[in-house]
Amino acid sequence: MASTDAPAGRIELDNGRLLITGSWTLAHHDALKAQLRRHTSLDWEEVDLSGLAGLDTAGASLLVELLGAERLEAVAEWAPALPEARQALLETVARVLREPLTPTSPRQAPLTDWLVDVGDRVLALWRQQRMLLGFIGLTLTTLLACLLRPWRWRVTALVSHVHQTGLNAVPIVALLTFLVGAVVAFLGATVLRDFGATIFTVNLVAFAFLREFGVLLAAILLAGRTASAFTAQIGAMKANEEIDAIRALGLDPMELLVLPRLLAMMVILPILTFIGMLSGILGGALVCIFMLDISATQFLLILQRDIPLNHFLVGLGKAPVFAFLIAVIGCLEGFKVSGSAQSVGEHTTSSVVQSIFMVILLDAVAALFFMEMGW
Structure with a gap:
């Protein structure tokens, strides 16, 4: 998935084709982020991922930011030569970033919530009375x-x-x-x-x-x-x-x-x-x-x-x-x-x-x- 010996990733534009090359990994995150800021206004028609030498979730999230989540969710259609593992990684990261996972709220138990609330109020009353007794002293x-x-x-x-x-x-x-x-x-x-x-x-x-x-x-x-x-x-x-x-x-x-x-x-x-x-x-x-x-x-x-x-x-x-x-x-x-x-x-x-x-x-x-x- 990721090669540590590959050079840092690059973004190039060649006759309307956006060339994604090098290693897009966490080790090169800062350099890649700086390139993204410089190339936000690029006008491209096609994307070539054949030169991608390394990829992990950090690099995939940067590619989502560059290319868009919807495009990368369909990466298997316009980049069939890309290894399946990298296709799956790009699709998963794009889907997660487009629809962030929200933790499911625990099941509400009215009786438990009521007992917890009663306990909190009793403890608050006890602390208040202790403070009052100390102030009286x-x-x-x-x-x-x-x-x-x-x-x-x-x-x-x-x-x-x-x-x-x-x-x-x-x-x-x-x-x-x-x-x-x-x-x-x-x-x-x-x-x-x-x-x-x-x-x-x-x-x-x-x-x-x-x-x-x-x-x-x-x-x-x-x-x-x-x-x-x-x-x-x-x-x-x-x-x-x-x-x-x-x-x-x-x-x-x-x-x-x-x-x-x-x-x-x-x-x-x-x-x-x-x-x-x-x-x-x-x-x-x-x-x-x-x-x-x-x-x-x-x-x-x-x-x-x-x-x-x-x-x-x-x-x-x-x-x-x-x-x-x-x-x-x-x-x-x-x-x-x-x-x-x-x-x-x-x-x-x-x-x-x-x-x-x-x-x-x-x-x-x-x-x-x-x-x-x-x-």
């Missing part, structure tokens, strides 16, 4: 170190974040909990009316907002409003390399960026929870007064007589824990931003979803625990 370590050094407290940043994350959220928290309180009272009255027990609507509203709805609604609102803001702010700083600049100045990003936001959340969420409790009970009270003929005095008397203080403490005690989780998740997702605007948007969405999911999950676990403890 780093945050607590930095917090303890700063508590012992009051001169390193960022009071100005803390007050600024309290204003941004908390005070600006008071109207929306109060309005939402007020409306939900009215809805809970209305639905409770609708059900309890069939049993002649509409008076217990007061207990329903009080229990719901003191234990669950007050803290839960405030936490969900802050998860959507504030966790996303934390992620976007830190993510933008990461994209602009401002965090690297902070480290270059010898400052700790955890101390400078995370702790003020974390402490602001832990200060403001209990306050918003208390406001949410009052607004929700007020919404339920208005429904009781105007629709159930329960006077305001009677409503307050039932609250004082039948609702123990521990329900208020249970609801308020969840607030710092929820605030800690929301702030940590929002800041962590900000640090995970890779640098593009798309990454900022993806991690902002992820922080909101994770925060709301963790708040509801933790609230469900706490509800089961308190129920078993009888609190």
Whole structure:
């Protein structure tokens, strides 16, 4: 097929006949390629392959490039004197180059693909939770170190974040909990009316907002409003390399960026929870007064007589824990931003979803625990 002693292949034009001579092999590939570039504009009518001294797949591919795949697929017709082995090689290479072979895709198994997807999601969740636990540990370590050094407290940043994350959220928290309180009272009255027990609507509203709805609604609102803001702010700083600049100045990003936001959340969420409790009970009270003929005095008397203080403490005690989780998740997702605007948007969405999911999950676990403890 190929002779190592034959001279390098040549391309010549003789009275309209294209003469292909010499060895067309890998050893002479570069020289042949250069000739092809010089002879791309040749005008020929016939091709003579009788002088072909050597041929391999590298040379055959160059001949396909020179003569065309369709012509070489019919090489047996216009070059019958060419050895059959070389004819077969030229036909095969021409056919492959004209219609490149595409690997057949493996057979799809829906159940296998679904199991693989579930496994990938579980592994991603496990890695994410490990990273969250590590970030929580780093945050607590930095917090303890700063508590012992009051001169390193960022009071100005803390007050600024309290204003941004908390005070600006008071109207929306109060309005939402007020409306939900009215809805809970209305639905409770609708059900309890069939049993002649509409008076217990007061207990329903009080229990719901003191234990669950007050803290839960405030936490969900802050998860959507504030966790996303934390992620976007830190993510933008990461994209602009401002965090690297902070480290270059010898400052700790955890101390400078995370702790003020974390402490602001832990200060403001209990306050918003208390406001949410009052607004929700007020919404339920208005429904009781105007629709159930329960006077305001009677409503307050039932609250004082039948609702123990521990329900208020249970609801308020969840607030710092929820605030800690929301702030940590929002800041962590900000640090995970890779640098593009798309990454900022993806991690902002992820922080909101994770925060709301963790708040509801933790609230469900706490509800089961308190129920078993009888609190």
